[in-house]
């Protein structure tokens with residue numbers, strides 16, 4: 198609520214007008230009974246508080262106008278402590294009200310009999326005149342209230358704008374800058390006074406001629422802003438301000454690439470923390486691998502992790518990243534086998550707008566750029582085409598990426614961790630993998646042993662998987678029967694830890710008690726045990742043939758399901774990428 202004090206000059210003028218017209222002394226008080234204006238005897242009492250027992254207080258409380266014709270005798274004067282010394286001949290009070298609120302009171306006081314008679318003889322004209330004067334003050338309050346409200350709104354808006362993650366600027370329809378936040382000035386390194394500038398003169402990457410074609414919103418377009426010694430890359434949006442069907446102006450928002458990447462990581466949760474403590478297994482071989490990985494985490498050198506599918510290569514890569522100095526930045530994983538070659542190239546290196554038919558407007562930021570200052574994990578590196586191997590080698594050597602269709606190279610500071618379950622040395626010998634790239638990648642080699650070679654880890658892995666999955670599946674499972682563990686230990690686990698996870702998940706689902714029993718295990722685990730016992734002298738089938746047949750069987754079994762490939766992977770205990778690779782290898786269509 199606006200205080201009368203804020204319009205005290207207007208109040209004073211009003212008091213002077215009333216006093217000169219009516220020839221009486223005037224006092225105007227605010228809602229706290231503080232005298233804001235006073236004439237004659239009261240001129241030097243401005244700023245003082247009038248008595249709580251005065252007629253003013255009564256008018257403030259009741260919101261009523263009244264005339265006291267017999268001071269000292271009137272019921273309003275009964276409570277007044279000074280009534281015996283009162284020298285007044287009459288008094289008038291008229292509240293200043295606006296929208297049911299009382300802001301103060303106008304009071305007239307007659308100190309002579311003549312003034313008193315004047316008041317008493319002209320009661321109705323006097324009250325009507327005073328009410329008009331009170332209304333005049335109320336209208337001033339209304340205007341003041343409005344501008345006070347506007348000031349608050351403007352302040353709120355300013356704070357809101359300055360607290361946004363994005364740089365924001367609004368313009369009229371011709372691009373003349375109207376409002377902007379601090380971030381806008383900061384990210385483009387602009388001078389203080391921008392109000393008279395035109396956005397199209399400052400940010401040349403915005404196409405003035407395209408503006409009229411924008412319907413409502415022009416979304417996520419990448420930009421490069423360059424001055425003599427400053428370059429900024431980012432993404433911007435344009436929103437049109439439409440009132441009654443007409444475009445009245447634009448709001449532009451901008452975000453620089455590094456902030457966009459941070460937001461991306463927060464939203465996608467790519468930074469979730471996996472450490473060495475999350476890698477289960479105390480076998481000698483695992484302790485040895487963990488030690489190697491711990492050492493690797495303290496350097497920035499390229500790491501090549503090898504091991505069969507499901508042994509935990511990605512887990513190790515994440516732990517290495519999170520245990521090192523790059524952990525504050527992104528860990529970006531990309532599976533080189535799961536994406537066709539031409540798509541993989543744009544995923545890794547990005548492209549500029551218009552680089553090829555079908556290229557997205559604004560281009561695309563590549564994974565190398567996204568991983569800047571962090572780590573890129575290139576899974577299934579053995580499946581990368583020779584062409585891309587060449588491009589990757591250039592990144593490793595030059596520490597720069599060349600976007601598809603790009604004119605300039607972008608410097609990147611990325612740690613590379615590659616992984617494969619293929620024998621890269623053999624591939625090099627066959628000419629399927631570039632020798633120079635192999636040596637560049639194999640700076641710190643880490644080889645994860647298959648689960649069948651470290652059976653000591655199985656019990657602790659089973660315990661930890663039971664804990665995780667019973668929570669996930671909302672089942673109360675506390676352990677596993679001895680005979681079930683024996684069967685698990687006997688199994689060769691071609692799909693390693695991933696397959697073990699699938700088997701335990703299946704068994705938890707099948708269990709009706711708090712313990713997993715033999716009957717809860719999948720047939721495959723039970724059958725395998727029987728087969729190994731009775732078929733010991735039978736013919737030997739090449740493993741690759743068995744693998745091919747099992748894949749065909751799984752694909753056939755789930756062919757009518759919605760997520761056929763996923764189900765087949767689950768049954769086989771292999772990842773999607775491995776399935777696609779094997780399908781290619783065995784020419785399964």
Ligand SMILES: Nc1ncnc2c1ncn2[C@@H]1O[C@H](COP(=O)(O)OP(=O)(O)OP(=O)(O)O)[C@@H](O)[C@H]1O
Pocket residue numbers: 475476477478504505506507508509510511512513576618694695698771772775
């Ligand atoms: N030692 C371990 N302790 C706990 N969990 C593990 C361990 N090893 C693997 N896992 C789990 O097994 C699953 C498969 O691991 P991961 O994806 O890291 O394997 P991978 O070797 O990268 O597989 P692929 O080659 O098929 O991509 C993940 O859920 C992972 O958390």
